[in-house]
Amino acid sequence: MSVESGRVRKARGGGREARRALRENAKVEAAPYIQRKIPYTEILGEEALVTIENNADTILKEIGIEFRDDQEVLDLWKDAGADVQGERVRFEKGMLREILKTAPSEFTQHARNPDRNVVIGGGNTVFAPVYGPPFVRNLDEGRRYGTIEDFNNFVKLAYMSPYLHHSGGTVCEPVDLPVNKRHFDMVYSHMRYSDKPFMGSVTASERAEDTVEMCKVLFGAEFVDQNAVTINLINANSPMTFDDTMLGALKVYARNNQACIVTPFIISGAMGPVSPAGTLAQALAEGMAGTALTQLIRPGAPVVFGLFSSSMSMLSGAPTFGTPEPTMVIAAATQLVRRLGIPLRSGGSLCTSKEPDAQAAYESAQSIWPVVMCGVNFALHSAGWLEGGLVSGYEKFIMDADQLGMMQKISQGIDMSEEGQAMDAIREVGPGMHYLGCEHTKRNFETAFYPSTVANYDSFEQWEAEGSLDAEQRANKIYKKMLNDYEAPAIDPATDEAILAYIAKRKEGFPDSNV
C-alpha cells in the first residue's frame, strides 16, 4: 500500500489526482531543494587536485583499506580483482573509479509527499537537520538527555521549516527508549509527523532491515526496490578502516537500492593528518573504497560520498568546528568529488559552542557558506547542531533554519530579468530623490528582501522597550509557537495502522536492551 493511495478517493498507485489532493492538503510552506544558479566557489587549481588524487591512489595501492569482520565484503573485493591480504584490501590505480561508473551522478530521494522529493547530486543542495546528539538544549531547561518527545519535536520543526528540505535521521537520541528498539520509534516519527524524505537506521543490520520493511509498508515493496526512499549514514572508522556494523547496514541498504552516504569521519590530528591536503587524500581514498563497495553489492545503487571534517583543539582534544581548516577541506572536497562523478555529503551548521551565542553563530556561518557556495549536495546537520554534535538545540535549530533561507536565496544568484535590472526605477527616481514610493519598489518590495524570522530590525529604543531580547530569547518564542501551531500532515489511516502493526509485531520479538 503506497502513501500516495492514502485518504483520497481510494486512488491507488500514486495517480495524478492523488498527488494533487495531497499537495492541496499540505499546509506548510516548503522551499524545493536548492538548484543552484551560481558558479561553484573553488579553492584548488588543477595541479593541486591531481596531486591529491594521486596521493589517494597511492594510499589505496600501497597502504590499502581494512574491512573488518566481514568475509562477504572481502570476497566481493577479491572477486572484483582487488588485492586482499587478511582484512587489508589494496586497489590498483583506476580500479575504484571504474567500479564507480555504475553509480548515478544524481538521484531522486522520494518522500511520501511527492512535492517534497529531493534530487541529490549535480548542482543541487539538500539541507537536513542535525543527526546524532544524545543531549538536547533549550533556554528554559538548559542541557539534558534527549527523549522521544524531543525527537518528535525536532521532526515537527523540520517539517515546518521551509528551508529544511529533509526530515533527517537521528535528530536527537531518544535516550528514554531502549537502544535495540528506538529505531522503530524514530523511523515512525519521520513517517508520521513529516512528509519530507528521511534517513534510516544504521546501528545494526537488522535495524536497517526494519527500516526497509517499514518503507515497504509506506511506499510499496516494488517502489522501494526501484527507488531511493531512504538515505543512510555509513561512517568509516577513519583512518582507512570500515567495521562490521557499518558494513552490515551498508549491505542491507545497497542491496535494497537505498542510498548510502559513505563518510570518512576525520578529526584532523586524531583520525587524519593535521594538514588539509593530507586529510583530503586520506578521505578521498576511504570514500572511494566505501562508495565503490555499494556498486559491487548492487550496481547502480545510489551512493553519496560523505565527508565529516573537523580540526582538533590541541589543548582540550575536543573536535573544533567553524575554523578555517575544515572550511578549506570541504571546499576542496566539493571539487574532488565532482570529478569523481557522484554526489557529496557534508555538514552543515556546525559549531563547538555550548550554547547558541555568538561563538555558535560565527562557527555555524563559517561551516554553512562553503556548503552552499562550493556545492555540497547533501548537507547534514544544517540546523540545530551544538557542542560538537553532542547537543540538539531548539533555539539553535530556529536560528540555523533562518540562515539556510539566506543561503538558499544567494544560491539563486542575481535576478537579471528586466524587472531585476530596474532601469525604470532609476529613470523614474533620478538624482537626489528616493526610491521608497516608486513604481518598481511598490511592485517588488514584498519579495525583494529575504524576510528573516529571527533577526530584530527595530530601533534600539523599541527593542529596549520590548525587553532587549537577544536572538536566543526570540528563537525560544518562535520554536514554541511552531510546536503549538503544528498540524501533522495527512496519512492514510490504513497505512499508518499497517506501519504500527509491523512495529508492534517486531517489538514483541525481543526483550529491551541497551546495546
Next chain:
Amino acid sequence: MSVESGRVRKARGGGREARRALRENAKVEAAPYIQRKIPYTEILGEEALVTIENNADTILKEIGIEFRDDQEVLDLWKDAGADVQGERVRFEKGMLREILKTAPSEFTQHARNPDRNVVIGGGNTVFAPVYGPPFVRNLDEGRRYGTIEDFNNFVKLAYMSPYLHHSGGTVCEPVDLPVNKRHFDMVYSHMRYSDKPFMGSVTASERAEDTVEMCKVLFGAEFVDQNAVTINLINANSPMTFDDTMLGALKVYARNNQACIVTPFIISGAMGPVSPAGTLAQALAEGMAGTALTQLIRPGAPVVFGLFSSSMSMLSGAPTFGTPEPTMVIAAATQLVRRLGIPLRSGGSLCTSKEPDAQAAYESAQSIWPVVMCGVNFALHSAGWLEGGLVSGYEKFIMDADQLGMMQKISQGIDMSEEGQAMDAIREVGPGMHYLGCEHTKRNFETAFYPSTVANYDSFEQWEAEGSLDAEQRANKIYKKMLNDYEAPAIDPATDEAILAYIAKRKEGFPDSNV
C-alpha cells in the same frame, strides 16, 4: 621630519638601519595584509556583467550625475568633455573608463612603521576597523555616547589585533569634543597610539587640509606629495549625487596625492532600487563618475571604488545587514570593479543586531565571507560594528578580529608542499590507528590549526565549572586585558611635539562649534 628619523641615532630619511630598529621596537604581533592565494568566488557570468555595465553607461549618458554647489568640479567636467547642464553632468559611453586609465590598479598606503604598509588593490585585502558610530557599547555599561577615550581605546585595540591591518578612521565619534576640532584629536590618536596606516578627516575641506598638514609633519612634505599616507572616505549622496562637503574633501586629498575611497552609499529601497542588479548599475555609474573626478584633479592619484550596500527592513525602515541581497551585491561588485581596473572598498563585519549575540555573529559572518572570497581590497568596518553602524562594540571588536584571522587563513589556501601533503604521516599511522603522536603531528601541531582567541573548546563540564561564560563575556575579559597590556609604539619625541604644536596653534584659531 619623518617618523623614520625618530629615536634611532638620528638616522635621517628612513634608512635601512632606522627601519630595522623600528621593527625591533615593534612589540605587537601583526599579520601583513592579505595577499590571496585562492581563486576569486564569482556569482555573475559574462553576459550579466556586460548588461550591468551597459546599464551603468545608460545611466551616465541619459540621466547623469549631479555635482552640487561646486563650480570648480563642474568646470573640470566641462573641460574634460562631459555634457554639463546646470549641476547635472552626463557622460558619453567610454569616457569615464578612459579617464580612469591614469588611476593605479594598486598602490601602497604607507604607515609610520614601514612594516605596517599595506598594498591596496590587486589580489590584496586590507582589514580596517569600524568607522563612524556615535555610540559605543560594552557589557558593563551597555550603550552610551562615544568619547575620545573610547576612540583611543579602539585605536589601541586595532593596533594590538594582528589581523587588523589598518588603524581605520572614525573608530567612534568622540562626542565629548567639539565637532569642528575633534578631527585633530582623532588624527593624532592614530598617529600616536598606533603605527598602522590610517584614514583622514572628510567632514570639511579644511579638516582634510589639517589631516594633510599633520601628515606632512609626521612623514615629511615631499614624502606625502609622492606617496599615499592617508586613505579617505568620500560618500556619494546616492542616488546619483555628490555634495559640496564630500567634493571639498575629495579635492584636497586628490590634489595632495592622497587616496580617496569614493563610495556609493546605497540602502536598497531608499537610495537605490530594491533589486541587486539595479543597485549595481546605479552604484557602478556613481562610482565611475566619482573615482574619475580624482583623475581630473590629479592624474595618477590613488583612488578606490567604494560600495556601501544594505537592504532595508520594509517594516521598520532600518537598514539591514548580513542578509542575502547585499552579499550578492558585494560579490558582483568585486567582479565589476576588477574589470574597471581600480581597487574596491566595501564593509566589513556588518550587522543590524543591537548586541553581540548570535544575530550579530550570523550577520557579520554573512558580510565578511564575500569580502574575502570575492576579493574586496579594502574592508572597512571589519571589526566592532553593531546596530547598523550606530554603535562601536568593544566585545564585538574582539570577536570580529578573531574571525578576520580565520578568513585570512582561508585566503592563503591549502598548503600543497610535501609537508602539507603529509603522506609520511599517513604511511606511518596506517589503518585503525591514530595520528596524535606521529612525527608529522609533532612537527606541525602548534601551527596546524587557527588558534581562536574567543572560542571556548573546553568540555561542557569544565565550561560550566568555570561559570558558563558566553562569547560576549569572554570577549569582555579579552579587550580589558589588551587595554591593560597596551604599550604605545615608539615615536620620535620631536615629531610628536611638532604634531602637537601644529594642533595647538590651529585650535587657537577658532572657537568651539558643534557644526
